Amino acid sequence: MMSVKNLIIIGGGPAGLAAAKSAYDAGERDILILEREDKLGGILNQCIHNGFGLHTFKEELTGPEYAARYVDEVLARNIEYKLGTTVLSIDRKKRVTCANETDGLLVYEAKAIILACGCRERPRGAINIAGCRAAGIFSAGTAQKLINIDGFMPGKEVVILGSGDIGLIMARRMTFQGAKVKAVVELMPYSSGLNRNIVQCLNDFDIPLMFSHTVVEIKGKGRVSSVVIAQVDEKLNPIKGTEQEIACDTLLLSVGLLPENELSKMADVRLSPVTGGAVVDDDMMTETDGIFACGNVLHVHDLVDFVSEESEWAGKRAAAYVRGEKTVSDKVQVDAKDGVRYVVPQYVNRTGDEPLKLKMRVGNVFKDVRLCVIGDGEEIYSRKCRVVTPGEMETVNLNEKQTRALKNCRQVTVCLKAVER
Amino acid sequence: MKEMICICCPMGCRLTVDDSDLNNVKVSGNTCPRGEKYGKEEVVCPKRMVTSVVRVKDGDVAMVSVKTKEAIEKSKIFDALDALKGVVVKAPVSIGDTVVENVAGTGVDFIATKNVGRI
Numbered sequence: 031m032m033s034v035k036n037l038i039i040i041g042g043g044p045a046g047l048a049a050a051k052s053a054y055d056a057g058e059r060d061i062l063i064l065e066r067e068d069k070l071g072g073i074l075n076q077c078i079h080n081g082f083g084l085h086t087f088k089e090e091l092t093g094p095e096y097a098a099r100y101v102d103e104v105l106a107r108n109i110e111y112k113l114g115t116t117v118l119s120i121d122r123k124k125r126v127t128c129a130n131e132t133d134g135l136l137v138y139e140a141k142a143i144i145l146a147c148g149c150r151e152r153p154r155g156a157i158n159i160a161g162c163r164a165a166g167i168f169s170a171g172t173a174q175k176l177i178n179i180d181g182f183m184p185g186k187e188v189v190i191l192g193s194g195d196i197g198l199i200m201a202r203r204m205t206f207q208g209a210k211v212k213a214v215v216e217l218m219p220y221s222s223g224l225n226r227n228i229v230q231c232l233n234d235f236d237i238p239l240m241f242s243h244t245v246v247e248i249k250g251k252g253r254v255s256s257v258v259i260a261q262v263d264e265k266l267n268p269i270k271g272t273e274q275e276i277a278c279d280t281l282l283l284s285v286g287l288l289p290e291n292e293l294s295k296m297a298d299v300r301l302s303p304v305t306g307g308a309v310v311d312d313d314m315m316t317e318t319d320g321i322f323a324c325g326n327v328l329h330v331h332d333l334v335d336f337v338s339e340e341s342e343w344a345g346k347r348a349a350a351y352v353r354g355e356k357t358v359s360d361k362v363q364v365d366a367k368d369g370v371r372y373v374v375p376q377y378v379n380r381t382g383d384e385p386l387k388l389k390m391r392v393g394n395v396f397k398d399v400r401l402c403v404i405g406d407g408e409e410i411y412s413r414k415c416r417v418v419t420p421g422e423m424e425t426v427n428l429n430e431k432q433t434r435a436l437k438n439c440r441q442v443t444v445c446l447k448a449v450e451r
Numbered sequence: 452m453k454e455m456i457c458i459c460c461p462m463g464c465r466l467t468v469d470d471s472d473l474n475n476v477k478v479s480g481n482t483c484p485r486g487e488k489y490g491k492e493e494v495v496c497p498k499r500m501v502t503s504v505v506r507v508k509d510g511d512v513a514m515v516s517v518k519t520k521e522a523i524e525k526s527k528i529f530d531a532l533d534a535l536k537g538v539v540v541k542a543p544v545s546i547g548d549t550v551v552e553n554v555a556g557t558g559v560d561f562i563a564t565k566n567v568g569r570i
Contacts, residue, residue, distance in 0.1 A: 078503070078516035079502050080502055090500075092564040093516075177504070178504050178514060179513070180514070181514045206503055206532055207503075225456045226457070226458040226459075228456075234525065
């Protein structure tokens, strides 16, 4: 049986909750959130550390507290949601097929869909580490779930590969629970995590962070007994003779996050090879009409506050789309160049006059640069940065005048320029 | 003089702290008042928030997350964590409920950070 819904939101984590709230506040009442876990809140439920919400709520919350704020907003509005419900497929016509234990198979036809499915961790298989298949190898997020949700300790002597935020947070978390974290090993010459996390999760507990190193072999029978690490050259290839063996029973992998776009592909949503998420316009609409994307399924964020902000905007614009008020116009493409790896959104509608927010990541660590938006050869916007790193997303907030200027250009690029001395 | 990274928020401002006179510590490089406070505290008496989990009885989840209501002295972190050992709370639990009072003599309580329903 097919039911009709104005707006279906796939995912009840921070992105989905914020999108639902703002779509409701924009006047939309026929909303359904589909969540595959048994609780709303998504990954925040296992992120028990503090540091969330400084932008959104002007106070420092833990992950579960931040999630609860948005869950309360959704409950207060009586927005419909289904838990334990896995979406099996979506298509171009915005038909959503999902299943759960109570209802069995459900098919909906939606006027608009918001993809808010988040991201997943890169697994061991994606990084080709040689060695055994012993127990004791976990993604950092899995270890986080085991400790914080299920109450199990996955190991005692730990090496962590990758210095992304989850890896850093887990170094501290494992230490708190009595484990010995012997090293955090990072392939790149810099961390992709936040500086504050290096300070409060590693330095506070004298956990060594080894840049330009990687794990080349995992040893052990039944259970991990040691890992072999080695230094890497500029091309990231291990250097012979630099190997050292570290005894441990656990290896955590924090080697990157990938937007989860299996459903998007079914609906022919065009994806960016750089972000791994959809290509969107400034309304966060993908190139498949009526399908929107926000949060980590669109591009991986460092801060949940920015996920909420982006998703509230997507929710508002999806509500406008359902009402038939989304402008369909010619678009200007926004390219990333000269040190900037990507910009979201990739396209900007020429119509509409809301001030634009451009989000981007750089491809390397750069010091003393200007972050510039160039339209048809003219500088529309520029900001000096003491340092930009791939680990920290940069945002450009254009004012109304700069937004208008950008919308009138044939060609727009965002790039880094050296600061003239 | 000490160079440090402020941990108050994800901005991670690079601070320069003049600690030649501990009664008159000077902080520069901060972009907000929290950074100044952090820089001063870090050279006088560094403090940290502590977060962990404790077991729940009859709850709709196995564990409830907790935090120190305020930052406590860094040197007391592991004493605070010891105070959580063996603690079991009964569902239902609401955000803000006290889980352990006056942790390790700091005068600060551990409070719940998750709502847990009863089964």
